[in-house]
Amino acid sequence: MLWALTICGRRMGGVEQEQQKTDRTGFLEALFCHIIWGLMPIYWKLLSGIPAFQVLAWRMVWAAVFILALCVLVKRVRFLYLARDPRAVKTFLSSGIIVSLNWGIYVWAVNSGHVLETSIGYYLCPLANIFCGIVVFKERLTTGQKIATALAAAGVVFFIVAHGGAIWISFALAISFAVYGTVKKRGGYEALPGMAFESLLTGVIGIAILAIGFAFPALWQFTPPMPSPMAVTDQTLLAALLVGAGVLTAIPLLLFSAAANRVSMTILGFMQYIGPTLALISAVFLFGEAFTFAHAVCFALVWAGIAIVSIEPFVRRARRSARRSA
Known part of the structure; x- marks a missing residue:
């Protein structure tokens, strides 16, 4: 009997240790993923001497190359069967175009001095997801979600009245990313x-954009270069950075996908605010963007809404536990 309990205890201990290791790995994957996303504005500033549209096209191409090469190397992800499914082609062509639009707006916004607005946009993403849930999936708002949306x-609205029209960047980023997820x-x-099939489709689109742009250079003037003091001018280094843009696009997506299988959605939900917070810090202290009173009010109200939405599930859980105990 003692022998059996000892073996059982060792097995349970092994399971717990493995679970702790898995949770720790997932946490680190999610952490590094969001840190990379949060520090990406620094990378785009290095490429600010190149038109944003051209940077976007190279990003689409190299992200596809990296993801597809990884799929070939690991020999564990089959995706070409999706090409025979018209619904899959329609789905991933749509999602690929939408996320590419999101990337393009983001790169242009960073290099035109609107990193603060990109930060607001990604803070608004959870609320935009709630809106899509109502419209598309007929979900119902909880009391906390209603208050958060109103805040x-x-x-x-205050930002628009007090500061002007740059808030459209925040709207465009939040809505496009929410629609992408939908x-x-x-x-x-x-x-x-x-993700592999979507990357293949966006990579083909990126190649087409580059071909048209090199045949008709006027295309790049839709988003002319806006070099920052950080802009790289060495051609060899620029080429390496363009390749790296694809790698830095793919790695966080892969880390996020891996983390989603190892940690709870609650932890992922809280950690998604690391990226826009780092962008906010970079905008003010590194890029010298003015943090106005309108920014402060807008951020404060959005943060208050996020806090309510984040805390509400725990409050509901505590109430359910109290009822069971009673």
């Missing part, structure tokens, strides 16, 4: 094969 709306959710395809 965020008030902050945005398209993927409605598609219902596996994450990694879907």
Whole structure:
């Protein structure tokens, strides 16, 4: 009997240790993912001497090359079967175009001095997701979500009245990313094969954009270069940075996909605010963007809404536990 209990204890201890290791690995994957996203404005500043549209095209191409090469190397992700499914082609072509639009706006906004607005946009993403849930999936708002939405709306309206029209960048980033997630959710395809197939499609689009741009250079003038003091001018280094843009696009996506399988959605939900917070810090202390009173009010109201949405599930859980105890 003692022998059996000893063996059982060792096995349980092994399971717990493995679970702790898995949770720790997932936490680190999510942490590094969001740190990379949060520090990406620094990378785009280095490429600010190149038109944003051209940077976007190279990003699409090299991200596809890196992800597809990884799929070939690991020999564990099959995705070409999706090309035979018209619905899959429609889904991933749509999601690829939407996320590319999001990337393009982001790169242009960073290099035109609107990193603060990009930060607001990514803080608004959870609330934009809630809106898409209501419109597309007929979900119902909780009391906390209603209050959070009202606070965020008030902050945005105040910003528009007090500061001007740059808030459209925040709206465009939040809405495009929420719609991207909605398209993927409605598609219902596996994450990694879907990402590989989407990358293949966006890579082809990126090649087409580059071909047209080099044939008709006037295309790049839709987003003319806006060199910052950090802009790199050495051609060899620029080429390396353009290749790296694709790698830095793919790595956080892969880390996020891995983390989503190891840690809870609650932890992922809290950690998604690391990126915009780092962008906010970079905008003010590194890039010298003015943090105005309008920014302060908008951020404060959005943060208050995020806090309410984040805390509400724990409050509901505590109430359910109290009822059971009673």
